[in-house]
Amino acid sequence: MRIGVPTEIKKQESRVGLTPESVGELARAGHEVAIQDGAGLGSGFSNEDYTAVGARILPDADAVFKDSELIVKVKEPQPEETARLTPDHTLFTYLHLAPDPVQAAGLMKSGCLAIAYETVTDAQGGLPLLRPMSQVAGRMSMQVAAWALMRTKRGRGILLGGVPGVMPSKVVIIGGGVSGTHAAEIAVGMRADVTVFDRNNNRLAELDEQFRGSLKTMYSTAHSLAEAIKDADLVIGAVLIPGAAAPKLVTKAQLKTMKPGAVLVDIAIDQGGC
Numbered sequence: 001m002r003i004g005v006p007t008e009i010k011k012q013e014s015r016v017g018l019t020p021e022s023v024g025e026l027a028r029a030g031h032e033v034a035i036q037d038g039a040g041l042g043s044g045f046s047n048e049d050y051t052a053v054g055a056r057i058l059p060d061a062d063a064v065f066k067d068s069e070l071i072v073k074v075k076e077p078q079p080e081e082t083a084r085l086t087p088d089h090t091l092f093t094y095l096h097l098a099p100d101p102v103q104a105a106g107l108m109k110s111g112c113l114a115i116a117y118e119t120v121t122d123a124q125g126g127l128p129l130l131r132p133m134s135q136v137a138g139r140m141s142m143q144v145a146a147w148a149l150m151r152t153k154r155g156r157g158i159l160l161g162g163v164p165g166v167m168p169s170k171v172v173i174i175g176g177g178v179s180g181t182h183a184a185e186i187a188v189g190m191r192a193d194v195t196v197f198d199r200n201n202n203r204l205a206e207l208d209e210q211f212r213g214s215l216k217t218m219y220s221t222a223h224s225l226a227e228a229i230k231d232a233d234l235v236i237g238a239v240l241i242p243g244a245a246a247p248k249l250v251t252k253a254q255l256k257t258m259k260p261g262a263v264l265v266d267i268a269i270d271q272g273g274c
Helices: 022-029 048-050 061-067 103-108 129-148 178-189 201-210 223-231 267-271
Strands: 001-004 033-037 057-059 071-072 088-093 112-118 169-174 195-196 217-220 233-239 263-265
Touching: 001 061, 022 033, 022 048, 033 048, 033 061, 048 057, 057 061, 057 267, 061 169, 103 201, 129 178, 129 233, 129 263, 129 267, 169 178, 169 223, 178 195, 178 201, 195 201, 217 223, 233 267
Parallel strands: 001 033, 001 071, 033 057, 071 088, 088 112, 169 195, 169 233, 195 217, 233 263
Antiparallel strands: none
16 A cells, blocks of 8 residues: 655644654555655654655655555644545544534545544444543643643642642543543642542542542532532543534633633643533
8 A cells, every 4th residue: 555644734733644663564564655755854753764664755745645545644634635635545644523614524525535543443442543642631731731820821820739838739620531530640640639520420430449539539510510610720621522522511601710820721622622
């Protein structure tokens, strides 16, 4: 199969769809891999890193799309990329179509076969391609939140874990799945006061056992969540419905009840946000 890897053109995007190590595995399996000139630079990979493992370097995105059967990306195609797709193409990337009808219409018009990483399931019904990204997002949410809580960033000017004699920050995590669990791990490690909300009692019981009482769990209702948001220093939205738009659980009216300088990090934004 002829596999093409174009440059990620989404604003501030620096990742590339395949590392040289992965390209080498594909080449050894008999596939032809074409990399757009400079596609790996933002991830620290040179053209030479790819040619050394058997890839070809093509000058631009038009050449990559015309040469390839399978297009491998990280992020969803932008309109100029969708316009390059034909019925002869298979596109493999994160799509997140639920909040993006323009992209969905463009893909249907192209006639290509588009496979979304985030909906690929394994034999156990899990999401093996989405899981690592959710792990990253969960852990990174706390890193971003701690930065945003700084007074110099117009936050509340408090530490997540407090200090002796000062209470720790109150962290509310909406969703006890992969992202929420990894956010909780970092927050608990930073000694924050953490409460995880979910509508699955079995999952709440698992979290209670996993964290050995170092966080609180709460069944999520509109009332319980609204009350917790009022008192929170940090709210993490980590709700996922595979293949569908995220449910809207925090209203604009509720945002107005939050403390001045409190922080909201919505990991579910790729699916429209919660």
